[in-house]
Amino acid sequence: MKNRNGILALAILAAAACGKQGEAERAAPAAPPSSGAAAKGLEDHSGELRRDVVAVTDSIAVAIGFGLGNSILVQGETCAFIIDTTESREIAQAISAEFDQLTDLPIEAIIYTHNHADHVFGADVFASGRDIDIYAHETTAGEVNKAVNIIRPILSRRSARMFGTYLDAGDNGFINAGLGPGLGVTGPNGGSIGYLPPTITYSDRLETEICGRKVILQHAPGETDDHTYVYLPDENVLMPGDNIYKAFPNLYTIRGTSYRDVVKWARSLDAMRALGAEHLVPSHTRPVSGRETISDLLTAYADGIRFVHDQTVRGMNMGMDPGALVEFVQLPPHLKNHPYLQEYYGTVRWSVRAIYDGYLGWFNGDGAALNPPTRRARAAAMAKVARDQTTLADAAAEALAADKLALAAELATLAIDADEDANRARALKADALAAMGYQSISPNGRNYLLTQAHELRGNLTIKEIPDERSIAFTRAVPIANFMASLPVNLNAEDALDVERKVEFRFTDTGEVFTVEIRRGVAIVTPAPADEPDLVVETTSLVWIDLLLGQRRAGVAIATGAIKFPGGLGDAAAFGDFMKLFRVT
Structure with a gap:
């Protein structure tokens, strides 16, 4: 489907609300000795992100380390095309100059593997003011719009923290961004945006010819729902986008994201492995060659994702809440030690929480969390416990007597978790939950709270007995x-x-x-x-x-x-x- 109308009105990504402070004001404290191994690991990983232009074949090259994302050049018979354009005009210009050393063929098309800024914001540099074809999944433009217009303010602030935009370089600050040397689109050193909307979109699969090359675009949900892998069958070269890179996958990103369907992600990796590609050119980190090596990498990556998903769901069905699950789900040694599953980007613990939330939402199953006390009330209560040198159970009893039911339930929960006068704490929590249930006009809340109160008192046990x-x-x-x-x-x-x-x-x-x-x-x-x-x-x-x-x-x-x-x-x-x- 072609679309040359309705250019998206891009809102420029804002820098974080706070300006860059003076050096003396924000000097970081010395890193503790225990952090040395982490810093050394990140420094070693920087070698994977070094600036380079790698010739994958005689006609395919990838630019690495110019920005957060890679950009891939494919030369055809009479023209060339680009897969992913990095995150700013300035970075794209540096890459374009390198590609100009490899070919004088005109760029006639761009393919976006997905909607993230570090793949789409350098596009107009490669287009050079000409009306060229831009390929993407049919949902990509909408996802870009959501990121830059609807949730831009919160996404910008959290991205600035996650990518270390305002940190000084060094062991006490910024080392790298995990998938690249840094993000070059926000903050005091950020570049300008040259996004161009897609002009040719597809739904499930598109087989086409670009610059005389047979090209397959396949919808492959993974790090994003709109993900595309690009496959050149004649050359047996696979461009997986961000569905695999040399770091543990970002099954959840702390800058904020909708739920990423990790089951679909693993299936996409299976589909890519079935191609038997001779070359793998990801949009982050370095390319890999060798059919068997690539198959092994895709297998391990899919197994890592599946293990985290399956064992999280298993633990959920056993009754674990997110706090217990992050301790329960641990990668086995053969996956934990795999070079492509090191936590240089995503982490297992964040992934576990995201999977729980994806299936069950924010509620952890404990009635005390339905309407929790305010942070101020919680902090004041904990300060009083410390000041008066009293017990959590005593504090819960005091809160219950004062009709501070949510606070009483939370303090009693902490006492139970600490195994501090646990029987008394369970009784106090049951009383608090029951009282909250009686006050609730929501039947859902009332029934849940009263039932859990009975469970705490030992009056009933919920069992699934097939009839x-x-x-x-x-x-x-x-x-x-x-x-x-x-x-x-x-x-x-x-x-x-x-x-x-x-x-x-x-x-x-x-x-x-x-x-x-x-x-x-x-x-x-x-x-x-x-x-x-x-x-x-x-x-x-x-x-x-x-x-x-x-x-x-x-x-x-x-x-x-x-x-x-x-x-x-x-x-x-x-x-x-x-x-x-x-x-x-």
């Missing part, structure tokens, strides 16, 4: 849905040394699924396995009943409801496989 109606309903659910639930029920700690492929053949529906256990991660695909370690034949109803606890595996095997084409000797292997899962 005939729920079982009948569940049996009608497509078998694909049940198979898809297996990864979030994997006991990862028991599977860290397991590499196994199990093929399931459902004789009643004709469907075939493969469950691959790959060192703490389970991947389910609706297709036969390539060289399976175990093949299981059964019906969808038998499998569903087995997962629901309505049928025993041993009985199903003995009666022939579950069969093993490889022989009954595979029954033990099937039992070992089932022990890896906690099915809810």
Whole structure:
């Protein structure tokens, strides 16, 4: 779809509200000795971000380290095109001068891999005032508009903090920005904006020819929903945008973002791996060559994302809140130590919180958090506890007597967490929650608070006990849905040394699924396995009943409801496989 109308009215990204202070006023304190390893790691990582123009092939080059993002030049027969344009005119001009040394072909097209500023704000430099084609996903322009017009003020302030815009360089301040040497679009040293809106957009997939080159644009949700990977099939070169770079993925960014669907991100990585690319040219950090090396990198990156997602959901279903989850979800050593999963950009802990919020929202499940006390009230109460040298439980009782119910519930929660007079604290919290429930005109809030008060008093326990109606309903659910639930029920700690492929053949529906256990991660695909370690034949109803606890595996095997084409000797292997899962 072509669109040459409606140029977006860009609001210039503002610098952070506070001006740059004098050196003496904002001199940073000396970094503590314990921070040395982190600073050394970041300094070493700066080598990955060094300024360079790398020739990937005779006709493809990538500019690295000029700004936060890379820019990629592809030379065709009669013209050339650019993939991603970095974050400012000034940076784009420096890159353009380097590209001019490589070719005198005119730039006739630009491809945006996604909407982020460090990929789109240098565009008009490469266009050179000419009316050229600009390719992007159909939602990219809207996402740019949201960032620069709707939430610009808050995004600018938080971005300035996240990218260290106002920090001095050095061990006590700014070292790098993780994906590049720095962000060159905001703050006192920021550049100007040269964004051009897309003129050719697509929805799912676009196969086209640009400058005589066959080009495939594929929608690949990941770091953003509008993400595009660019594939040149004749050269077997893949440009993944920001769906992989040499740092732990930014499954959540602390500058602020909508929920990033990490399941789709992992699937996009699977799709890219299936291409068998010979060259990988990301939009941050350096290119990689070698089909096997690239396949291994994409596999590890997808496994890292899946592990964090699946174990977060597993912990949620076990009843953990975000505070408990960030302690529970830890990458296993083979992923934690992988060079592409070092936390130079995203972190596991932030990702866990984002996944929780993506599924359940801001509420952590504790009634005390529904209408919490103000920060001032909380601070005053804690100061009083310290000043009077009293206990948290005593402070909770005092707040309850004063009808400060939210404060009483929070102080009692802290006492429980500290195991300080915990039985008394539970009773105080129950009284506070019940009182808040009686005062609530929201039935949702009232019922939740009163129920939790009963739980704290030991009057009831919520259990999911399947009845005939729920079982009948569940049996009608497509078998694909049940198979898809297996990864979030994997006991990862028991599977860290397991590499196994199990093929399931459902004789009643004709469907075939493969469950691959790959060192703490389970991947389910609706297709036969390539060289399976175990093949299981059964019906969808038998499998569903087995997962629901309505049928025993041993009985199903003995009666022939579950069969093993490889022989009954595979029954033990099937039992070992089932022990890896906690099915809810």
